[in-house]
Amino acid sequence: MPPTPATAIAVDDLVVDRGGQPVLRSVSTRxxxxxxxxxLGPSGSGKTTFIRAVVGTQKVRSGTVEVLGHPAGSKPLRSRVAYVTQDASIYRDLSVKANVAYFAALYGRSRSEAMAAIERVGMGDHAHNLAGNLSGGQKTRTSLACALVIEPEVLVLDEPTVGLDPVIREELWDQFRALAKQGATLLVSSHVMDEADRCDRLLLLREGRFIADDTPADLRAATGTANLEAAFLHLIRELEKAN
Structure with missing residues (x-):
């Protein structure tokens, strides 16, 4: 029997409210x-709230979130966890190189490591361009380079491919798979169901609850469907019948 993979992120009975209303309703996962x-889940389902809880920037009502054996957001995780937000977290008046070099310096990394991160995301030819003049896809890749320069053990990405053309999306997912192959743990939110098959495991979130936590293949088998969009719809209909 193969060894059981180590747990990178452990969430137990997580409850989050906003404005007095529940956003996450006692969710748990490994x-x-x-x-x-x-x-995955529709807009408003709680994806960003869950991600913020994992990186430790979300106030929670109850439950626990541990990352690499430490409470989410705690000091030991600062150089081990990277978070790429939905909107590019870069300085518009700095070049690509200056942006990544700045984040590299914060974590004691060198300028050569910054350039290596830029090349890694295919932005070498744009290293001297101002971030404010970049396209949406280039800004996303620059944000990713800022995260990769610290060589994180856990990389959390909030809808990193939204609004991007299919070629750039394909390139980014190739990067994500390569990082996982090297041992990094990635949590990637999306509302695009055709990206689901690129994942090892899926968390399907609806109205603050996980309605599935399974591999793509097992999810299709369990619902008797041919694709993951159909599987998601099947689960929603079954949930509605139960209620």
């Missing part, structure tokens, strides 16, 4: 180290 986990 995310294996060295895997790509997709967090």
């Amino acid at each position: 995310i294996a180290a060295g895997s790509v986990t997709g967090l």
Whole structure:
């Protein structure tokens, strides 16, 4: 029997309210180290709230979130966890190189490591361009370079491919798979169901609850469907019948 993968992220009975209304309703999961986990669901389902809880920037009502054996957001995780937000977290008046070099310096990394991160995301030819003049896809890749320069053990990405053309999306997912192969743990949120098959495991979130936590293949088998969009719809209909 193969060894059980180590747990990188452990969430137990997580409850989050906003404005007095529940956003996450007692959700629990385990995310294996060295895997790509997709967090999928419609807008407003609680994806960003869940991600913020994992990186430790979300106030929670109850429950626990541990990352690499430490409470989410705690000091030991600062150089081990990277978070790429939905909107590019870069300085518009700095060049690509200056942006990544700045984040590299914060974590004691060198300028050569910054350039290596830029090349890694295919932005070498744009290193001297101002971030404010970049396209949406280039800004996303620059944000990713800022995260990769610290060589994180856990990389959390909030809808990193939204609004991007299919070629850039394909390139980014190739990067994500390569990172996981090297041992990093990725949590990637999306509302695009055709990205789900690229993940090792899926968390399907609806109205603050997980309605599935399974591999793509097992999810299709369990619902008797041919694709993951159909599987998601099947689960929603079954949930509506139960209620």
